[in-house]
Amino acid sequence: MPSEPSSDVVADAVADAAAGAVAEEQHVLDTALARQAEILQQIRAEIAGAAQDRTEAVRVRALQQRHREIERAHDGLIFGRLDALDGTARHIGRLGVREVDEDAEPLVLDWRAPAARPFYTATPLDPQGQARRRHVRTSGTTVLDVNDEPLHGGAQTDLVGEGALLAALDQRRTGQMTTAIATLQREQDDIIRADAAGPLIVQGGPGTGKTVVALHRVAYLLFTHAQMSEQAVLVLGPSPRFLDYIAQVLPALGETAVVSATCDTLIPGVSVTRTESRVVSEIKGRGVWQSALEARVASLQPSERELTIRWEGEDYQLSPAQIAQALRASAPGRSYHAGRAVFTEHVHRLLTDAVVERREAIMAGMEEGFEDILAGVDKKSGAEQDVGPVTRSSSQDVDGMLSEEEVEDLRDRISASPLVAAAVTGWWPSLDPGQVLQELLEDASGLAFLSDQEAELVAGEPRGWASSDIPLLDAVADLLGEIQISQIEGEFVADRARRHRGWVYGHVVVDEAQELSEMQWQMVVRRCPTRSITAVGDIDQAEASHRHTTWAQAVHGAFGDRWTAAELTICYRTPREVMELTAPILRKAGSHNDPPRAVRSSGVAPWQQTVDAENLPAAVKTAVLELQGRWAGGTVGVVAPTNRLGELAAAGLENVPCLSAPQAKGLEWDAALVVDPDGIAAEPRGWNGLYVALTRCTQELGQLVVS
Template sequence: MRRDSAYAEEQEFLERAVTRRAALIEELSAEPAGEAEDALDVARRRMVRRQLEELRRAEDGLVFGRLDGADGTIRRVGRVGLRSEDQGTGADVEPLVLDWRAPVARAFYTATAVDPQGLVRRRHIRTRDGVVTGVDDEPLDGSVGTELVGEGALLAALDQRRTGRMGTAIATLQREQDDIIRAGVTGPLIVQGGPGTGKTVVALHRVAYLLFTHQRMAERAVLVLGPSPRFLEYIGQVLPALGETAVVSATCDTLLPGVRASRAESRDVAEIKGRALWQGVLERYVTSLLPPARELKLRWAGEFHLIGAEAVRQAMGSAVRGRPYHRARKVFAELLHHLLAEAVAEQRETMLAEMEQGYEDILARIDRSARDDGPGDGRSGSDVDGVLSEEEIEDLRERIADDPAIARFVEAWWPTRDPEPLLRTLLTDRTLLAGFAPDLTAAEIDAVVTGAGGPAAGWASGDIPLLDALAALIGDRADGDDGIPGPGGEFVAERARRERGWVYGHVVVDEAQELSEMQWLMVLRRCPGRSVTAVGDIDQTEAPHRHTSWAQAVGAVFGDRWTAAELTVCYRTPREVMELTGPILVAAGSTGTPPRAVRSSGVAHWQRTVSPDRIAGEAASAVQRMRERWTGGTVGVVAPATRVEELRAAVEAGVPVVTATQAKGLEWDATLVVDPDGIAAEPRGWNGLYVAVTRCTQELGRLSPGA
């Protein structure tokens, strides 16, 4: 087919799809308002709102692909599915546009000349503002060989200028990426991928695929954990652009509602606090807060009643049974109300029995009178024989439960607790830590106590997982459901964001190699079903934790019950840069193989040495020249932590100047690495340097201080 004919054909179809999209938006917008009639109506309206939101956001990339079958069928693939104009209810008619997440659309990403999957051609269609701007045909009959799916479209996308925001990649996903996106949800999936392999793209598009395939996930929302607020801002438009809004984004430091990390601490202390052993420490600590099982003396209606120690012990055993502290307290209080009601009833019966002695004749006459009066005289059983009926005992229990004096007694004996002062007490008391954390050495305990900063200090990053674990063990003060709400009419993401005990349908962890064992436990608490996708590069690990493999990183939480996957091809970082990474990885102690770069930028990397007193000025000049070369794109600066402030003051406003840790997950057209030896000298600095040099899509410059 001639090129101009292909453009015209796809333009005509695009206009048809645009018209159909507008009609569907109008149709769905006409849905009746008012209260839903029943649960089915609620579910239907939720589905309609979701479809409407997806259609409204699908203006760009409405159609981006075409599949030509060997049987003559032609199917278009786009951001959302569009029903055909004549596709009525129950009609066996092909959709006008296939949703990229639908099973039948998968061949767009996986068909090859070796395995054409019934296709003879794949077409990539590029559009902008309703106009077809590019058509790339890929024969699947073996006449053209390439290792990339839609190579022309992919390389065109990779060569585009970076805007500072990540975009979608549904039109250019590659087979190994699509395999991970569509992998089943059978437990934690840990994806290893080097720089530029599309880890984040895969993770976010997997969210969109899972929410499309497993509709109930949207009722519980998806949590996306990233390494920094800057990173979350960078990826913030991807999922909304794919029509997904049931998503909560956070860092581990911002995951606990109302609590933020506000102070720094040493890497040694952070490493100690990150160990999984703290879960046991905190469990023992909370157990020590339970009151002793002893005889209780309660006052009711002017009389004292005793609840024996054995009855208290049994009630406490029934109440605790794996429940959080406050939930167990609530259950115990309910049991205590029953015990007291029974004690009151038993004491009354005993007193009446004693009164009966010597008055048998009188009581006999009373009994005969009662029988003669017959039923309906309004007197209960206790009015006659002193024995309370079950209804009367239940009424007594309810009055006991509502009595403020009884509530004050329970509060004094089993008080409510606040996790924050409890954790401060533990972390600042050597004796307490020695008792509850026997696996810590005296030096480690001293480091934790010394680094705690005192009662008025803010929380450090390493404290947040400990506080989260303690809050879960203590539980919410008032509710009886352990803080785990059910789905409701309120927008799910907003509700999930502010409730500590929310259980998510799925969790995505980006830069997962940086998480400590205690941070992984934070993840598991929010998704006990273990529906987790974690992506990262073990060779980019900079955190103070000791793991050097994925098995070490996740073993304390998941054991061996997780699935490994790997991304092996580097699409973003050009060959000119990736050829520098071998010696860096060797110096970092890596035994892995860096991903294989499949593209060249045609720009050689460069390095200059300048005197130390001129490095800030030279960096500013280099950035200015880079910005001129990459007009419309972005330039970033990565430097050791000790140089960041000086460089921020020197370079142009709006140019990010970050440490290697802060650069994780980000990308720019051009990257200037200032003082690479200084980065390498930082803790786990060779890993940091590996991060720094692989942030660019086109040009890498290095500026070193020297003679």
């Protein structure tokens, strides 16, 4: 009976196989990178050729955008491979890389292509015709290692690429989110590839990858629906800090037709300059403002009264009946300024008709007088003298009628006249959205849709825009109507959309969507009337002033019952040791949801230390230094009650974010220090805030309780 090979022999064989696999993948990566360089060179040549022709400006922009997308997908070009049971091997990457022969199988299959989907959905329980999934880890142009996962007869697990996933989750955090296309899980992939025809509301607890799913869904939709690239996609986040955190994800996925913003920054040229109480913020966030603002703007439209316009030294009166006709033609379905533009065109026509009618009446009188004169001359000269035909040197007909060309010229001159424009503007003035809203907010008597006490609170606010004013201002600007913005030559679609308040996007993604008020949801719908919207969030982490405790309450005003629900149930980020603390917190927050199931353990038990208030800053600094020492190369974050942030700022915490619970939402660090958890719980909606604070870490959680 042959002897068993020694452990050294087995180890050598495993090492040789691993080295061979790395060499194999290195060859594929080298080939793909070389082909990618050829494609980039071809695009540059096309850009140079097309740039000589002004009519090719649109094509040049498209080529430039494509060049940028391919360049940005250089790092990590290949991250996976699928080996099918029939022997077919496909490499999966950030972007597809085609062969010179376009009919041949691509060198690299785009991760969003239908054929790549088994990379995210195949498991040993459901191999989907695949024998093996391989994760390829690279750095720049070098393959570092591979991780093979048998899919036919392998271990039974509900995780996809468990080894690669857990290795990625254990990596140190850098302060910026990275792509997760190599480790997306099946429930995440299902949401990423879900139909985009209507609103999709995704509920997910801490660490379930909500933001990862939302951003990768953007990349998938832009790949799958070409028209979205022409309209751009809007990504709404809760704060500028959060947008900075996710800023590298979509460019790394090769996507550029994306505008990132917060609700506060959606109106170009308008910024938040003051804070306000939660009470006033809640009042201004209610959906009732939409109908109230509609009524307010409608009341500003002029009534059916006479309009006098001076033209070439003479006054012309347009009667109330004529004005009423023009108003009826201009009103239906139009904004204030769009209706005014249509009304102005009608006024130009009515004034033209009045001028023509007056001139023709004068000419008719002149003709009649001239005929009387001629009759007298004929009578005096007698029948013996023939005066012959009378010649008129006018381009008008004998009856005094103006020609069509003359009427058209008159109408053009009236339309271009500054005096006529001034008369119309004086009768129907242009309005500034800010002024209209400010006048309403300062007039308690005009806020009849609120209680007397609420109206006094709103009217008593100082000037300047608060966050809750932005949706109201947006609604007024929409009701008044847009000023057309010209396109800048060579401008990318995202840049133009960013400049244009009324831009209509192909899709909108909302992160931390549980924070939006009813009026903020109206802002979202305004920018995507088709309601092709993906909203991700955790209703149990809501901190905003409204009191929505279910998604049905939160989105009813915007979508009614026409929305689809999805849920992320697995927590990948937060370790099991921490998630075990959260169930009692959720109960105190009034939630009926179960916390997500954590799939990993960090091996580090959460700890708690009691300190007195006087020594708190020093204790925080000591704890942070200890955490930084244990998690060198990673990140540490501090979460504290809002009223303690000032004193902690003096603790000398260098390069360590010290944030309130709302500010920390959506962020993650290797280690998190929660300062004064009782103080966080005592804040408005504090149990929700504490739930947020406790779930920011990927490895270690510490708490400093103030005695």
